Amino acid sequence: MKPLVVRRAGLVPYDAGLALQAELxxxxxAGTIPDTLVLLEHPPVITLGVKVRQSREHVLASDEQLGALGVALFEAGRGGDVTYHGPGQLVGYPILDLKPDRMDAHKYVRDLEEVLIRVCAGYGIEAGRKPGLTGVWVGEEKVAAIGVRLSRWVTSHGFALNVTTNLGHFGLIVPCGIADRGVTSLERILGTAPAMADVEAAVVGHLCAVFGLDVA
Structure with missing residues (x-):
């Protein structure tokens, strides 16, 4: 098994998270670090994927409204549409070298979905996929968003799992450009807030199982 380093970074501003990913x-x-998983939370921020970086049509709030709410806006440099990050949402940035045997971008995204589906199952939640859509869904509501970037088969960006996220802030956007489906969280589904540390541990365990990694 390949080694995996896990970095728990806590609450990190989005631009600092981008800089950390670029460094990793x-x-x-360069081969100076092994595969690495960064787990963190971001202050409230709306991010635009490459699909919409020239357009704000899926951002429903004005700059003034975002400023009043303390919500930042960034171009993310990842795949996908518009999404929201905020405290209570577990963001994972896997920095993995997919060479030589996992060089399939589509399968990589499906594998990330599988990790999060297993995390939900551990809480008794039946989560799954929607044909033609990315992410993890419980019924018609998305519990986790995925947007990735690959450069010479090294991954960055990743997933955002709503644990105790302020779901009201998703009303500022059309999440992932999908207007006819909602957003949910583990807390809302369970009726109680799971401990973030427990969710992190579950993510690490299932990521290692799915990708054949072992925590260094």
Missing amino acids: VAARK
Whole structure:
């Protein structure tokens, strides 16, 4: 098994998270670090994926409204549409070298979904996929968003799992450009807030199982 380093970074501003990923991707390409998983939370921020970075049509709030709520806006440099990050949402940035035997971008996204489906199952939640859509769903509501970037088969960006997220902030956007489906969280489904540390541990365990990794 390949080793995996897990970095729990706590609450990190989005721009600092981007800088950290760039640093880790460069180091992973150079072979100076092993595969790494960064787990963190972001202050409230709306991010635009490459699909919509020239357009704000899926951002429903004005700059003034976002400023009043303390919500930042960033172009993310990842795949996908618009999404929201905020406290209570577990964000995972896997910095993995998919060479030589996992060089399939579509399968990589499906594998990330599988990790989060298993995390939900551990809480007795039946989560799954929607044909033609990315992410993890419980019924018609998305509990986890996925948007990734690959550079020379080294991954960055990743997933955002709603644990105790302020779901009201999703009303500021059309999440992932999908207007006819909702957003949910583990807390809302369970009726109680699971401990973030427990959710992190479950993510690490299932990521290792799915990707054949072992925590270093």
